[in-house]
Amino acid sequence: MTPTLFGRLQTRLALYLLIGLPVTLAIAFRASGWSWPPAAEPCWFIATLFALGLVLEPVYFQMQRFRWDQDWPFAFFAFFSVMEFLAVYAAMRLDWLPYLPACLQSRLDPARQVPVCQVPSLTLAEAAAHFGLVFVPMLIALLAGLQIFMVRWRYRGGQFGRFPVID
Amino acid sequence: MMPIEIQVRDAGGRTLARFRLADEGEYQIGREQAKVEIPLVDGSVSRRHAAVRLSGGRLFVTDSGSTNGTRLGETPLGKHWYEWLAGVPLVVGIFTLVYEPGDFAEEAPAVETDDERTAPVPRAGTADPVPWLESEFPGRLFARDTVPVAEIVASGKLAGETDYLAVGGGIGSFVWVDHLRIWGVPQDRIRVIGVTASCYEKWKEYCENSQIPGRERIRSNSISTPDNLWGFPGYALRETWREVKGGDIRGFRHILKVFGEPTLAETYTPRADDVYAALDREELRIGWRQMLTFGRAIALRKTDDGRYVLAYKIPADQAGDSDRDRYFLARVVQLATGYPTTRYLDDLQSFKRQNRGSNRVVNAYEEHEGIYRALAERGGTVVVRGRGIVASRVLQRLHETRQRNKQIGVLHLMRGPVEAGAAFDLARRAVGYDVEMQPFNWPKACWGGEYRRLLEAAAPEKRVELLSAWGGTTTAERADWMAILSAGKREGWYRIYFGEVKKMRLKNDKVVTEIVAKGPFSETLDLVADYVIDCTGLIADVTSSPFLKDLLARYNPPRNKATGSGPDQRLAGIAVTNQFEIAALRNGPGRVYAAGVVTQNGPYAAVDSFLGLQYAALRSTDHLAAARAPGLRRMGPLRSFVQWLKWTAGAKP
Ligand SMILES: Cc1cc2nc3c(=O)[nH]c(=O)nc-3n(C[C@H](O)[C@H](O)[C@H](O)COP(=O)(O)OP(=O)(O)OC[C@H]3O[C@@H](n4cnc5c(N)ncnc54)[C@H](O)[C@@H]3O)c2cc1C
Numbered sequence: 001m002t003p004t005l006f007g008r009l010q011t012r013l014a015l016y017l018l019i020g021l022p023v024t025l026a027i028a029f030r031a032s033g034w035s036w037p038p039a040a041e042p043c044w045f046i047a048t049l050f051a052l053g054l055v056l057e058p059v060y061f062q063m064q065r066f067r068w069d070q071d072w073p074f075a076f077f078a079f080f081s082v083m084e085f086l087a088v089y090a091a092m093r094l095d096w097l098p099y100l101p102a103c104l105q106s107r108l109d110p111a112r113q114v115p116v117c118q119v120p121s122l123t124l125a126e127a128a129a130h131f132g133l134v135f136v137p138m139l140i141a142l143l144a145g146l147q148i149f150m151v152r153w154r155y156r157g158g159q160f161g162r163f164p165v166i167d
Numbered sequence: 168m169m170p171i172e173i174q175v176r177d178a179g180g181r182t183l184a185r186f187r188l189a190d191e192g193e194y195q196i197g198r199e200q201a202k203v204e205i206p207l208v209d210g211s212v213s214r215r216h217a218a219v220r221l222s223g224g225r226l227f228v229t230d231s232g233s234t235n236g237t238r239l240g241e242t243p244l245g246k247h248w249y250e251w252l253a254g255v256p257l258v259v260g261i262f263t264l265v266y267e268p269g270d271f272a273e274e275a276p277a278v279e280t281d282d283e284r285t286a287p288v289p290r291a292g293t294a295d296p297v298p299w300l301e302s303e304f305p306g307r308l309f310a311r312d313t314v315p316v317a318e319i320v321a322s323g324k325l326a327g328e329t330d331y332l333a334v335g336g337g338i339g340s341f342v343w344v345d346h347l348r349i350w351g352v353p354q355d356r357i358r359v360i361g362v363t364a365s366c367y368e369k370w371k372e373y374c375e376n377s378q379i380p381g382r383e384r385i386r387s388n389s390i391s392t393p394d395n396l397w398g399f400p401g402y403a404l405r406e407t408w409r410e411v412k413g414g415d416i417r418g419f420r421h422i423l424k425v426f427g428e429p430t431l432a433e434t435y436t437p438r439a440d441d442v443y444a445a446l447d448r449e450e451l452r453i454g455w456r457q458m459l460t461f462g463r464a465i466a467l468r469k470t471d472d473g474r475y476v477l478a479y480k481i482p483a484d485q486a487g488d489s490d491r492d493r494y495f496l497a498r499v500v501q502l503a504t505g506y507p508t509t510r511y512l513d514d515l516q517s518f519k520r521q522n523r524g525s526n527r528v529v530n531a532y533e534e535h536e537g538i539y540r541a542l543a544e545r546g547g548t549v550v551v552r553g554r555g556i557v558a559s560r561v562l563q564r565l566h567e568t569r570q571r572n573k574q575i576g577v578l579h580l581m582r583g584p585v586e587a588g589a590a591f592d593l594a595r596r597a598v599g600y601d602v603e604m605q606p607f608n609w610p611k612a613c614w615g616g617e618y619r620r621l622l623e624a625a626a627p628e629k630r631v632e633l634l635s636a637w638g639g640t641t642t643a644e645r646a647d648w649m650a651i652l653s654a655g656k657r658e659g660w661y662r663i664y665f666g667e668v669k670k671m672r673l674k675n676d677k678v679v680t681e682i683v684a685k686g687p688f689s690e691t692l693d694l695v696a697d698y699v700i701d702c703t704g705l706i707a708d709v710t711s712s713p714f715l716k717d718l719l720a721r722y723n724p725p726r727n728k729a730t731g732s733g734p735d736q737r738l739a740g741i742a743v744t745n746q747f748e749i750a751a752l753r754n755g756p757g758r759v760y761a762a763g764v765v766t767q768n769g770p771y772a773a774v775d776s777f778l779g780l781q782y783a784a785l786r787s788t789d790h791l792a793a794a795r796a797p798g799l800r801r802m803g804p805l806r807s808f809v810q811w812l813k814w815t816a817g818a819k820p
Contacts, residue, residue: 166745
């Protein structure tokens, strides 16, 4: 059902905590051979994706104000999610994310004698698999899962909790 | 001329009902509530049993070929008209009808109107089957705000007491009871008073009359599931599952629709038959029939011990030798009595009055199969009035009928062209074929989104503003329907007219609709047709339900504000809190809630939709749970999940 802005943000946060975090940790530990510390790239990747989502939600919301039903198809949601993923992945490859741990291991460029970031090791296939493992369960949760547990969620525009009860 | 009042009596001489015949013309007597003016609901009465004619202030009667016959005094009636003199009993089945020379109605018309454009026609079927009404019961006992329980007990008519009582027995009652059951209330603490065995009977009747047979799709989305309060699995997934399981891979199209709607695909809507079947299943699961008592609610009062007492009448065939009057006591009551009546636009009403018995002009919500049958046989011209969803269904049906007889022409009459759709915030509603388009009867954000929040938070004046902006007559954008209109225009059998109707009359067996065209010339135009099908709607007027009218008169609860005018008019419902409680009826721990069209123009826009009924039920159940009402548990994620599993397994809640 049509969410409210606050509901969108809440739901996104909850889905990243419930699905994004465990999936990402599993992937990161697998990459590090199940030893501490887990690989950093998957964690930074998902965190960036989440942060971008938080920034874009208000933009999407404003765009939907031009639509009579204040809503758009799930297909659009899926499309924009894939776009977000591609944008974050491209930013990583282009080394626009200065806080990536890859930068911590920067090496000296022999020709120019300046430190440069190492391109992150995450390949597109790896990133896409990671994204898919997070996104598909999220979509299922949105379409089906959450409302089984939270009977009020869909009427509250994606917000959790009860309706305020006034006597 | 003074109106004549006919009294209906039972074998014991008790008056069950009164009918006032105010106009000259013919009145049908029969069991089929929707089609007769004087409904007598009992197996001993034929569907169309007899007819009364008021002419020159005198009454005449005839038998209409009834199974059990009609007697006037001692005379069995045949197919002629007999004069019916005052004081002579007319025997129809188990009922005796009489009128006295002095039996003229003194009171004002039974139903008042609050505007002059439209006026109600008290009609059975869509209104209340009247034989149980307007009797002396409950009489003086109820002539006060609070009734002592001791007196109810002393009356000997107390049928029982319960914690939760749902009045109406339609889909709104069902959804509320379903919530209570899932929140933990046992079956034997809930009672339903209603007139139909299944909760969807009334709705089904409306659907069938307005051209939505079982195989057709209705106008709500996949997750508006009155049989499942979670909305999962929705109708689309169930339909996909069924078809794919049956080996039809195309079944996936339903789910894809939900994924692409409303922009990339037409909005998914379930088949009416699937909705009925799902409700059947849930009725069985929660024990609906065990909780149901057949009865027509007459009046509700507070009791002196913080409860409520409902006076109701049970059907004759269940009363046996006793009378039909009963009381029921309850702590919590929910009112969901649906549309009180059909209201006709003024011009339609005068036509009906002047041409009683004429079937040339019908309201689309009434049974009117005969028109399509006649058109298929003989052809003819039809005027379709209105531009809502029902108009589009009727046009579709006329198109189907045209496949059998090409001599059918359709004149589509609307009040004026629609140049631009309604506007709100940054958005504007789409328009096509002079009709405003939107998938459902309110913008989607009204169900759970930003608009729901806005409306709930708004003060009454602001609510009216918002509701006016979002409301109005709309239809769903459907390619099949639009293709029909395009083809109709091209082939010349479909034409649109704009104008206000001045008058309708019958001339040479044709219906002439006089319209004043919109625009600078205001020219008048006569549309000559064989039939007129009015699709301008069901308008909800709570005061035309005698039960609600009594409640309003007694406790004077605040009303919402009305909006719109003409066919777009939305009358004022009873004001409810955001939890759907009628606050003015609070009685200590006792509470009265309402749902459906009775609460129109209140805190939620889409009250008269499945999802709206679910929303109302959720809010009121939560409200009760917070007050620790008997039997209710709190609904957290775990309980919700367990209950959902039970639903899936078909196990009792
Ligand atoms: C043609 C049509 C199509 C619709 N399509 C859709 C759709 O696609 N999707 C959607 O969400 N909604 C739809 N609706 C709206 C739908 O009607 C409502 O959602 C629902 O049926 C209303 O439920 P209710 O309980 O308020 O009324 P009803 O289902 O009408 O039930 C009220 C019951 O109360 C009974 N009653 C009245 N007075 C008394 C009394 N004094 N004592 C005892 N019983 C009484 C009535 O006889 C009736 O049986 C449609 C409505 C119509 C008319």
